[in-house]
Amino acid sequence: MPKLWNETIEEHRGAVQEAILDTAATLVAKHGMLSVTMSQIAQEAGIGRATLYKYFPNVESILRAQHDRQLAGHLEHLAAVTHSGGDAGHQLEAVLHIHAAMTYEHHGSPMAAIMHHEGARQTQLEFVSGVIRRAAETGAIRDDVAPGELASFCLHALAAAAESPSKAAVGRLVQLTLDSLRLRS
Amino acid sequence: MPKLWNETIEEHRGAVQEAILDTAATLVAKHGMLSVTMSQIAQEAGIGRATLYKYFPNVESILRAQHDRQLAGHLEHLAAVTHSGGDAGHQLEAVLHIHAAMTYEHHGSPMAAIMHHEGARQTQLEFVSGVIRRAAETGAIRDDVAPGELASFCLHALAAAAESPSKAAVGRLVQLTLDSLRLRS
DNA sequence: TCGTGATTGAGACATAGTGTCTCGATAAAG
DNA sequence: CTTTATCGAGACACTATGTCTCAATCACGA
Numbered sequence: 001m002p003k004l005w006n007e008t009i010e011e012h013r014g015a016v017q018e019a020i021l022d023t024a025a026t027l028v029a030k031h032g033m034l035s036v037t038m039s040q041i042a043q044e045a046g047i048g049r050a051t052l053y054k055y056f057p058n059v060e061s062i063l064r065a066q067h068d069r070q071l072a073g074h075l076e077h078l079a080a081v082t083h084s085g086g087d088a089g090h091q092l093e094a095v096l097h098i099h100a101a102m103t104y105e106h107h108g109s110p111m112a113a114i115m116h117h118e119g120a121r122q123t124q125l126e127f128v129s130g131v132i133r134r135a136a137e138t139g140a141i142r143d144d145v146a147p148g149e150l151a152s153f154c155l156h157a158l159a160a161a162a163e164s165p166s167k168a169a170v171g172r173l174v175q176l177t178l179d180s181l182r183l184r185s
Numbered sequence: 186m187p188k189l190w191n192e193t194i195e196e197h198r199g200a201v202q203e204a205i206l207d208t209a210a211t212l213v214a215k216h217g218m219l220s221v222t223m224s225q226i227a228q229e230a231g232i233g234r235a236t237l238y239k240y241f242p243n244v245e246s247i248l249r250a251q252h253d254r255q256l257a258g259h260l261e262h263l264a265a266v267t268h269s270g271g272d273a274g275h276q277l278e279a280v281l282h283i284h285a286a287m288t289y290e291h292h293g294s295p296m297a298a299i300m301h302h303e304g305a306r307q308t309q310l311e312f313v314s315g316v317i318r319r320a321a322e323t324g325a326i327r328d329d330v331a332p333g334e335l336a337s338f339c340l341h342a343l344a345a346a347a348e349s350p351s352k353a354a355v356g357r358l359v360q361l362t363l364d365s366l367r368l369r370s
Numbered sequence: 371t372c373g374t375g376a377t378t379g380a381g382a383c384a385t386a387g388t389g390t391c392t393c394g395a396t397a398a399a400g
Numbered sequence: 401c402t403t404t405a406t407c408g409a410g411a412c413a414c415t416a417t418g419t420c421t422c423a424a425t426c427a428c429g430a
Contacts, residue, residue: 008399009398009399009406012406013406032245033218033219034218034219034248035245037386037388038387038388038389039388047407048408048410049409049410050390050407050409050410051407051408053389054407058388063219145357149354149358150361152358153345153358153361153362155345156342156343156344157338157362159341159344160337160338163337164334164337169334172330172334173334173337176330176335176338176365177338177342179364179368180362180364183364183368193427193428194377197377197427198377222416223418224415224416224417233378233380234418235378235381235419235420236378236379238417239378242418243418
């Protein structure tokens with residue numbers, strides 16, 4: 001993918017950065033996380049190796065950035081739900097469904113294990129916590145467990161969607177998760 | 186840790202292999218998965234680099250073996266529960282509690298992301314599926330979702346224990362998971 | 371007890387990846 | 401048109417990889 005310069009210089013940098021992250025994601029999916037190299041990424045992305053080092057200092061920072069970008073995309077979709085109105089209970093239901101669907105479709109990006117990557121994941125956890133807290137306040141779901149703990153439970157449970165064999169299975173998974181939230185103790 | 190030879194030659198090889206896996210786990214916990222090298226492992230384990238290559242061909246195989254060993258250990262503990270009698274419902278409860286507790290204490294071994302590592306994890310999934318199926322047959326839990334899907338849900342949900350702030354939180358997490366299993370639709 | 375065979379650590383070696391640097395070329399910005 | 405920023409290529413020293421040889425060490429069995 002030979003680099004065509006974009007109109008403005010800042011747009012160009014953004015485009016190159018995106019190409020780098022895309023390339024890294026592809027290489028991880030193809031050869032695994034441990035065998036991805038800076039040289040590989042540079043060559044595959046069609047840029048010079050030295051240029052790559054002007055964007056990212058090492059492989060780990062690239063994988064982190066790629067993961068961040070992905071989570072940020074998820075979060076944006078989820079946030080759209082809360083802005084489109086509806087009562088808290090139904091918002092929560094929609095959020096879980098969307099999150100599970102995105103996890104199911106993405107299927108392969110298990111780079112959550114880079115460690116010390118509390119950044120974007122924390123943001124996502126706080127978002128879901130907020131939705132859960134509001135749902136609990138309206139009495140739509142249980143309030144005997146802290147919203148933060150419920151949110152962590154939900155996100156982990158829905159991670160199972162990545163291994164689900166079908167969309168129907170994903171639906172059952174979400175239902176299962178919602179059931180445990182709605183139960184009054 | 187300078188290598189003292191053990192009585193028999195096979196025991197020796199086993200001891201060296203364990204030392205390698207322990208060293209690898211320590212290095213991963215300390216510096217992350219992506220920066221672990223064969224040279225590092227050899228030096229830290231107190232063996233020659235060439236010797237290390239006679240045990241494992243590369244870093245990835247070492248991390249996979251370490252993960253396998255860990256999962257096998259878990260599975261052994263869990264299997265002990267089912268052999269100690271009790272009805273299926275209580276066995277399931279005990280299995281989930283133990284699994285969550287082990288996840289909580291282990292805290293750091295997120296090397297499940299090595300990819301294509303269906304081996305040991307699949308075994309664990311099948312074990313939990315069996316416990317769930319038996320519990321469902323006795324009517325202790327719901328039977329409107331396949332045991333395999335319920336097991337996947339449980340294992341992922343309980344993975345949240347790794348981030349739990351306290352043992353009490355782990356207890357609530359297990360309760361939450363059990364609640365969703367017990368619900369009759 | 372003593373020879374045989376397996377395993378060892380050390381180090382040589384070619385290859386590949388890293389991280390930093392300089393260069394001349396090229397394109398946007400002013 | 402001049403300045404300024406980015407570019408790809410390549411040089412460089414360094415580290416890691418994977419394979420190999422070698423002499424020394426140790427378990428094993430006759």
